[in-house]
Amino acid sequence: MNDRDRENGTIFQEVVSKFSEMIGENTEKSIIQYDELPQYDLFLSQVKDYLNDKFKHDKFTNSILQNYIKSEVISKPEDGKKRGYTKLHLAQLVLLGYMRPILTTDEIKSVFRLAFNDINNREDDILSWEDTFKLFSDLQQKNIELFFSGEEKDLEEIIRRHLEKYEFNNEDKERILIFLLVMILVAHASNIKKLVTTLVEEFGDKYK
Known part of the structure; x- marks a missing residue:
């Protein structure tokens, strides 16, 4: 190996190391856990602020x-309540934010x-919003790991663990x-x- 190859290898390792570090930080910040959602009901303006804090590029x-x-993409707020947006609404909207x-x-x-049929009727949900x-x-966490390992064997186990309490008929299963x-x-x-956004923000202006 000549000096140029060694230099290129060192640069490559430094970039990969920095990228891995950024991914770890990005993963920790970007994955929202159910228990981290607000436990109290919110005004619409508070919901907006929460989402804009979590989805800074949207x-x-x-x-x-x-x-x-109005379009019945998410559930309507609780009737007769000033703070009409519950943890269920936040769960719906965070999932929507990713989509x-x-x-x-x-x-x-x-x-x-x-999975939820009529969005305003909890009785016909096939899955619960919490489990979903x-x-x-x-x-999300497993997809980050698969990005590097290429091993997909754990996806089935994750799905099985979350859905084992449900009994689906054939149509619901499909x-x-x-x-x-x-x-x-x-x-x-x-x-x-x-990851792309993080890379661009980190290195995009470095070589102007």
Whole structure:
């Protein structure tokens, strides 16, 4: 190996090391756990502020959130309550936040319908929002690991662990499998987008 090859190898290792460090930091910051969602009910303006804090590269406004409710993409707020937005609404909106850069509003609505039927009727949900949110968080974490290892054997175990308490009929099983495939792809796409954004922010202006 000549001096130039050694120099290139050193530079490559330094960039990879920095990239791995950035991924660790990015993963810790970007994956929202269910237990981290606000435990108390919120005003619409507080919901907007929460989402804009978590999704810094996407802009949420009161009007956008109200349109999601009007279009029945997410559940309507609790009737008769000033703070009408519960932890369930936050779970829906955080999942929507990950899907928003990738899917249209109608596509998000169709994906949610696979697992939750009528968005304003909890009685016909095939999965609970809590289980769905926790499953998605685990899929996000595993997708980061798979980005480097290439081993996918643990995905099935994650899904099985979260869904073992459910008994699905054949139709529901098909719907949930499609739903989970979409969410796996959303998790992967979301992670890739964050990694690309992190790289550009870190190095984009360095060599001007």
